[in-house]
Amino acid sequence: MTYENDSHIINDYCTNKSEQAATAFVRKYQSFVYSIAIRYLQSELDAEDIAQEVFIKALNNLYKFRGDSSLKTWLYRITMNMCVNYKRKKKIISFFKHDEIEDVFVLKSNDRNPEEKFLDSEFENKFFKALNQLPEKQRETFSLRYFDQLSYEEISVMLGTTVGGLKANYFQAVKKLAVLMKEIDLKGV
C-alpha cells in the first residue's frame, strides 16, 4: 500500500494502528528528525536514540495532530523538546559523574564501521566544524533551509522568527561559514 500524502498515513495509523503506516511515516521524516537531533546533541548515538523516542511519541500522539501546522513543524517541536530535555538530563548526570561534555560538533567516528568511515570526507568534517561555530539560531536557520530545504514560511513557524529576520540570519550564516571554512583551510583540519 502506498500513501499519497500525510493525511492518509495519519488516518491509516490512527484507525488501524497499521505497521505499514508507521513505517511510511518514519521513513518519510527520519532524516529530518535525525539531522535536527544530531545538530543539537552532537552525537550520532544520542541522536539515534532520540529519533526513536521522537517517532514513538509522535505515533502515540498522532491522533492529537490537528493539522494546524505541517507535520514537519510538529515533529520539529517534539524533537527540539526531547533534545533539550535529554541534554539537560545528560548535563546533570555528567555533573555528578564529573565527565566532560563534548562541545565540538564533529561527527564522532569511533563508533563507525569501515563502510561508514568511507562516507566521511575531510571536507565534511571541516564543514561541520565550521557549522558548529555558528550561533544556534543561525545554525538552525541554515540547516533547515540548506539541508532540509524548507520554505522560509515553514522555518518561520518552527523557529518563531519573521521571514525577513530568517533571510538576514541565513545570509549571515552563509557568509560566516564561508569565512570559517577558509580559516580552517588555512590552519589545516
Add this chain to the structure above:
Amino acid sequence: METNNKTELTYEEMQENLPDYVFNRIAPEDKESFELNLPKYPDLQKEIDEIRIAFGGVDSAKINNHSSYKIRNLSVKVNNRLAKGTVSKNEYRFVKYLLPITALIIITLIIFVPKNNNWFNSGNSLGNDTENMIFTPTDAANVLRESDNLVAFAETAINSTTPMNSVSEKSLSYNTNELDNMWVDYVASEFFNKVPKNSVSLIQSALPANHDIYKNLSKLDENDFQNIIKELENVDFNS
C-alpha cells in the same frame, strides 16, 4: 520558492536573496531582478564568488544520504518498540519524583516543627490545648509584659475566674505572714494553671523581673513585705 517581482532591489533585499541565488534556490523572476541589480553592488558580487568557492565541495545530498544510512533501520526499531507496547517512561515519570518529594517534606517537618509541639503526642493534640486555654501564651506574655509590678499581676488573676471569697474564708485560721504568702502563691498558681504547662516557661522567660519578685517574695523582710501590703491597700482594683 519565495517570489519578489520588484525590479529595483535595495542592498538588504539583495543580501537576503544572495544565499538562495548562490545555491540555485531562487525563483526565476527573482533571479532575473537579482542579476539586474547585481552590477550596482560590486561587494556582493565578491561575496558570491567567495561563497561559491567555500561551498563548492559541500554536497548536501551526500550529507543527507549519510544521515539516512545511519538510521536505515529506524523504522524497524520503532515498529518493534511499538509492537512490544513499550510504555513511555514519561507516563511513570511522577514515580521518580515521589521519593525525593516525600523525603523533602519529612525533612522540612523535622527542621521547622518545634520539638515541644504537641503534634507528635498522641491523645494530646494542639487543638485540644487551644480549646482549654483561657490565655494563649502570647496573650499571657503581653499582659504580664504590660504589668509594672505585682499589683497588675494580681489584678489580672483577680479578674479571672478565681473565687476570692473562698480564699478569705479559708485564710481566717492563718497568721498574716502565712496568709500573705499563701495568697500570692494562690494567685500565681491559679494564673499558671490557666495556661498550658509548656507556656509557663515561655511567660517566665519573657518576664524575668516579675518572676524574680514572685520567686523571692518569701525571702522578703517582714517590714518590707508589710510596706508592700500597705501600698497595695491604696490601690483601687476597680479602676
